[in-house]
Amino acid sequence: SEQVVKIVYDELVELLGGTSSRLVFTKTTPNVVMIVGLQGSGKTTSTGKIAMWLAQNQQRKPLLVSTDVNRPAAREQLKVIAKATAQSIFEKPESNDAVELAREAYREAQQKGYDTLLIDTAGRLHIDDELMEELVQIKGETKPVEILFVADAMTGQDAVRSAEEFHRRVGTTGVVLTKMDGDARGGAALSIKQVTGQPVKFVGVGEKYDALEPFYPDRIAQRILGMGDVLSLIEEVQSKVSQDEAEAQLEKLQKNKFTLDDFRGQLRQVKRLGSFSKIMKLLPDQLLGGIGMPQLDEEQSAEMERQLKRTEAIIDSMTREERGDHRILNASRRRRVARGSGTSVSEVNQLVKQYVEMRQMMQQLSRSGIFGGGGGGGVKGRLMRRAAGMMGMPDVSGMMGDGSDAGLPAGLPAAPGHRKKKKPRHKKRK
Numbered sequence: 001s002e003q004v005v006k007i008v009y010d011e012l013v014e015l016l017g018g019t020s021s022r023l024v025f026t027k028t029t030p031n032v033v034m035i036v037g038l039q040g041s042g043k044t045t046s047t048g049k050i051a052m053w054l055a056q057n058q059q060r061k062p063l064l065v066s067t068d069v070n071r072p073a074a075r076e077q078l079k080v081i082a083k084a085t086a087q088s089i090f091e092k093p094e095s096n097d098a099v100e101l102a103r104e105a106y107r108e109a110q111q112k113g114y115d116t117l118l119i120d121t122a123g124r125l126h127i128d129d130e131l132m133e134e135l136v137q138i139k140g141e142t143k144p145v146e147i148l149f150v151a152d153a154m155t156g157q158d159a160v161r162s163a164e165e166f167h168r169r170v171g172t173t174g175v176v177l178t179k180m181d182g183d184a185r186g187g188a189a190l191s192i193k194q195v196t197g198q199p200v201k202f203v204g205v206g207e208k209y210d211a212l213e214p215f216y217p218d219r220i221a222q223r224i225l226g227m228g229d230v231l232s233l234i235e236e237v238q239s240k241v242s243q244d245e246a247e248a249q250l251e252k253l254q255k256n257k258f259t260l261d262d263f264r265g266q267l268r269q270v271k272r273l274g275s276f277s278k279i280m281k282l283l284p285d286q287l288l289g290g291i292g293m294p295q296l297d298e299e300q301s302a303e304m305e306r307q308l309k310r311t312e313a314i315i316d317s318m319t320r321e322e323r324g325d326h327r328i329l330n331a332s333r334r335r336r337v338a339r340g341s342g343t344s345v346s347e348v349n350q351l352v353k354q355y356v357e358m359r360q361m362m363q364q365l366s367r368s369g370i371f372g373g374g375g376g377g378g379v380k381g382r383l384m385r386r387a388a389g390m391m392g393m394p395d396v397s398g399m400m401g402d403g404s405d406a407g408l409p410a411g412l413p414a415a416p417g418h419r420k421k422k423k424p425r426h427k428k429r430k
Helices: 002-015 043-057 072-084 098-112 129-142 157-170 187-196 217-224 230-240 243-254 260-272 276-281 285-290 298-316 320-324 331-341 345-368 378-391
Strands: 031-036 062-066 088-090 116-120 146-152 174-178 200-204 212-214
Touching: 002 187, 002 217, 031 043, 031 129, 043 062, 043 072, 043 116, 043 146, 043 174, 043 200, 043 212, 062 072, 062 098, 072 088, 088 098, 098 116, 098 129, 116 129, 129 157, 146 157, 146 187, 146 200, 157 187, 174 187, 187 200, 243 260, 260 298, 260 320, 298 331, 298 345, 331 345
Parallel strands: 031 116, 031 146, 062 088, 062 116, 146 174, 174 200
Antiparallel strands: 200 212
16 A cells, blocks of 8 residues: 555656756846736736745846736736835836837846846737737747746646647746645646646745745645645654554544543644644645535634633543543533533533544444554555554544544534534424
8 A cells, every 4th residue: 555655646746747846047137037828817926926936035136027018907916016025127108019018128127137037928818819929029039038837726627728828839938836725636737747848836825925835746746646744744643642652542442442531632642733723734635524624724723722622621620530431420510510611511511422422433433344454445545544543543534525523533623613414303203
């Protein structure tokens, strides 16, 4: 199984370019970088992001120019971005000749000592001959060292077809993928690389101007496989949780001897790993869907951590005997626990109810052999089992797609805004 993971992963990394590909600059300045793409792909924003990245990370001195003479709003947008990112921009509002505008911007860069000229070219809703001819003329006039095609990673095959056409007509040298912080897995990166033969240079991972990263094939390969960054999570767990402790907890889960005392210890282990949002960002989305937990924003993560503290407070307020055997928690004991933890009786009842449901589920899963050492579940199943074992957590790889909270450990709060669906009640027939 580990060999399969390695082979698939290594092949994907190789198909995506093997190593990170940076912008290529010459000693002759200014170096021109043309930014091309369809309207709405994030081309103008990416121009500003790249300029800011070059200034901060490579100590270059960029100059921006928009050659979209037919859309004043596009020029104004670049002006706003240049101001927000503290970058210089060349403007000539009265000009209606894109090629002449690019030529004058090049002269401006030469005269004022800018080593990089980024040209935000005109975009269209669809590819047309007029646009392509204009780009070819700008290319001939400014001799760019890079022509970057900007593609929206969310558009899938449309981005691939556009990349192919731009490369055929203009000769692109690289790709910038935007919206990689959304639901896109990165399949567009693989397809574009194969169709054009050109590397992905940057990925946009957010709306902020500093949300631009160099493209790393290994990280995108993990996204395509739906692996999240599980290996990093495993390393984190190994450094924070002892193997003996984790194996002991997993054995108790398998034998249905997992107590509230054990669960409290498990909560404390999870807390050592950091915030919920940090942990969940390292997990595959499919796994999170399987246990009924979406990715969380910072506010939701903070709310879950507050709920987790309340859960721990409830368990702390129990006696050792109560934590060892939940069945002795009668009504008066539960009222005492609620008072001692500063919570309500209903919260105590809910914790005990979830705990009992988890024990029952663990017993069923143990009988089904899901905790066994077999290779079922494929690559992702193997990785999930390994992570589960190290964390002392139940293996949820076999429950992907369930969508309920059944896979959550007892007392672990549901994600904010997420609740279990109630089973429909059926009226008894007379």
